[in-house]
Amino acid sequence: MRDRLIVLVEDNADDAYLAMRVIGKVCADRVIVARDGEEASQLLQNMALDGMHRQVRLVLLDLKLPKLSGIEVLQAIRSSELLCGLPVAVLTSSDNDLDQERCRALGVIDYIYKPMTADRLQRVLVQDKEP
Amino acid sequence: MEPQPAQSQHSGAPADLKGLSLLYVEDEAEPRGMVSKMLLLNYPNLTVYPAENGAAGLATFQKYLPEIVVTDINMPVMDGIQMSRAIKELRPDALIIAVTAHSDTSYLLNAIQIGIHYYVLKPINYDELFSALDKVLDQVALRQLVERQNRRISESERQLALAQRIAHLGSWQCELPGGLMTCSDEMYRILGLLPGGAQVRLERFLERMSPEDRALLQEELAAATANGQPLEALFCRVRREDGSERILKIEATVMPAAEHVPVTLVGTALDVTELKRAEEEVRSLTDALERRVLQRTSLLQASLQELEHFSYLVSHDLRAPIARLEGFCRALLEDCGECRSDNCRIYAERAVRVVRQIKSIIGAFNDLSHFTRCTMEIGEVDLSALARGISSDFQRTEPERSVEVRIAEGLVVQGDGRLLKIALEHLIGNAWKFTSKKLQASIEFGAQGHEGSPVYFVRDNGAGFDMKYVDKLFKPFQTIHSPGEFTWSGTAIGLATVHSIVLRHGGTIWAEGVVDKGATFFFTLASDPEPGSYYERTH
Structure with missing residues (x-):
């Protein structure tokens, strides 16, 4: 089996660094970082073209992003025939209940508050393996 | 003989x-x-x-x-x-x-x-x-x-004329058709004519009315005559020969034709100029007041908006960098296991505590601004029942403490039950906390003052406070007891929250205290607090 991938959608370099540090502690997956919502959406669609999306183990999605918001990216994923089954977990510092509700409705597998700990990510990955 | x-x-x-x-x-x-x-x-x-x-x-x-x-x-x-x-x-x-x-x-x-x-x-x-x-x-x-009758008649006439003069009420009657009018002396005066002057005809009478009012009066008089119905009070402006304008309230009734007497309109004209002017003045004062209220309101709205931006900044924008800081602190703490210096670990631990403190202050700030902004639902609230529930909760959590709790019965108010409960929880909670070092603790909730505007109070015989700090009591994030002196819970926004809730109920709050003797918190509530939220109306 080819390398498994984690797509991290995060505009802030520090947050991206912290998330990658935690991912590196938990697993050896390759991490691809998208810096804004549009880039993330483009990246995933390109992956779908050559079937690379099947390697994506988890999309870690920040909500507050330039260009397209996390919610818009999520909507794009869910409306794409190839991408709609992707496991997405939100990684945010917002405590907005409404955001959380909308994300749950769009079928995210988890909702993680920053900063993410290794234990927390581990739980997400285990949970994702279960079904 | x-x-x-x-x-x-x-x-x-x-x-x-x-x-x-x-x-x-x-x-x-x-x-x-x-x-x-x-x-x-x-x-x-x-x-x-x-x-x-x-x-x-x-x-x-x-x-x-x-x-x-x-x-x-x-x-x-x-x-x-x-x-x-x-x-x-x-x-x-x-x-x-x-x-x-x-x-x-x-x-x-x-x-x-x-x-x-x-x-x-x-x-x-x-x-x-x-x-x-x-x-x-x-x-x-x-x-x-005849002399006696004459005297009586002239006395009545004198009285009537005097009464009309005092009341600025003229009377008139007008025979129809023809329109020949008979007017009282005061009626002449009101029209700006000499009493007892030339007999007036209806057309001349109407000519004296301002053109804007004349047509309506003419119409109404004709309608009243046609229907035999009284003329409802009508306000007309009269222009006198000297140029001054008076405002008259004209009323009339129709006397049907009788033997030798044609249909007659009998009416009065009350000079209401001063009254109308006073009304006008009241209206313009009211307008000015409303304008001022509007100005103040928009100022208030502006500062509320600023406050809201600030709240948003604190609750959302600050969250991201703080989460980041927390992330780096944790990273530091985790990676310090490989570092030799003990100080690194201690600093990292302290930094994590500082971050936690910042988060709890932000949380408290958000709670406080929530009470200022949330929608109020006004209903009947039994403060006595709330106080009973709250104090028995405290007693359950610390059954070993002996506290004499006295609660006055039947203190029912109009307000938001949820908010008033939070306010009483803080007041009774404070009393509970600050009597913890007393052997014979006592807490009282009651009301004083007269029926219409009672003053509610929560009194305890606990640690009290020095009156020179009284101004600090209701400010958020200010404490007058040293940390550790009493179980320091939360971020010192309890009384600020109570203050905000009382203000939203149109009331005031103040406190009296003596060190080691106890404290009393007094508050009032408006009898008709406004429901809803200022934010709802401004956004």
């Missing part, structure tokens, strides 16, 4: 004889004395002045001005005719009875001219004299009656 007639013939004279007097002139002494005596006998209330000739009679008349004169005609010095003429000049309403002999007939024509209407033939027959006198007295009685 004829025998005197029975008294019954004239005893019923309707005139009030009191105050009436009679001059009797006769040159012959014997009949003068007899007749005078008979008059006094028969008319005991009448004052009789006898005189022996015309000149003496005139002198007496001038002195006493009697209402009635009985006089002989043919007399020395001055005869009865001459005297009567002089008397009539002095007092035209004097009633004169002439006593004449047949030989005096030559005087009669003069007598009629002068106005002598009664005659008694000589020698005097008492029946005849008394019958003539009774007729004269009837006339006096009639005159007295």
Whole structure:
């Protein structure tokens, strides 16, 4: 089996660094970082073209992003025939209940508050393996 | 002399004889004395002045001005005719009875001219004299009656005119068709005319109204006449000749035509100029006040908006960098396991605590701004029941403590039950906390002051506070007890929260305390707090 991938959608370099540090502690997956919502959406669609999306183990999605918001990216994923089954977990510092509700409705597998700990990510990955 | 007639013939004279007097002139002494005596006998209330000739009679008349004169005609010095003429000049309403002999007939024509209407033939027959006198007295009685009525009427008229003048109320009536009007003096004055001036016709009356109001008044009067319905109060402006404008409240009613009387409009006009001006003034003051309220409100809205931006900044924008800081602190702590320096670990641990502290302050800030902004649902709230529930909760959590709790019954208010519960939780919670070092702790919730605006209070006998710090009590994030002195829970926003909740209920809050003796927190609540939220109305 080819390398498994984690797509991290995060505009802030520090947050991206912290998330990658935690991912590196938990697993050896390759991490691809998208810096804004549009880039993330483009990246995933390109992956779908050559079937690379099947390697994506988890999309870690920040909500507050330039260009397209996390919610818009999520909507794009869910409306794409190839991408709609992707496991997405939100990684945010917002405590907005409404955001959380909308994300749950769009079928995210988890909702993680920053900063993410290794234990927390581990739980997400285990949970994702279960079904 | 004829025998005197029975008294019954004239005893019923309707005139009030009191105050009436009679001059009797006769040159012959014997009949003068007899007749005078008979008059006094028969008319005991009448004052009789006898005189022996015309000149003496005139002198007496001038002195006493009697209402009635009985006089002989043919007399020395001055005869009865001459005297009567002089008397009539002095007092035209004097009633004169002439006593004449047949030989005096030559005087009669003069007598009629002068106005002598009664005659008694000589020698005097008492029946005849008394019958003539009774007729004269009837006339006096009639005159007295008319005078009294006139006095009464003119008194009423005077009162009415005065009342109209005081009230600035004119009255008028107008005969239709034709439109001939009769106006009271005050009505003339209101129209700016001299009282009792030329009679006004309806067209002239209407012409005095300002053109904007004239048509409507004309229409309404015509409609009232056509329907026979009263004219509802109508406000009309009148322009007086001197240029001043008055405002009249005109009301009228229609009197249907009756025998010899055409359809008549009867109305009043009340000068309400001053009243209207006062109204105008009140309205302009109200407008000014409303404008000022609007200005203040928009200022308030602006500062509320700023506050909201600030709240948003604190609750959302600050979260990301703080989460980042927390992430790096954790990373530092995890990676420090490989570092030799103990200080690195201690610093990292402390930094994590600082981050936690920042987060709890932000949380408290968000809670506080929530109570300022959340929607209020107003209903009946039983503060006594809330206080009972809260204090028994505290007792359950610390059953080992002995606290005497007294709660006044029946303190029911209008307010938001959820918010008032939070306020009481903080007040009773503080009392519970600050009595923790007392062996005989006591907490009281009650109300004082009069029915209409009670002052509620929560009193304890705990640690109290120094009154010089009283201003700090209700400010958020300020404490007047050192950390660790009492179980320091939360971020010192309890009383700030209570303050905010009381303010939102239109009330005020204040406190009194003595160190080691206890504290009392007083608060009032408006009887009709406004529901909803200021934020809802401004956004």
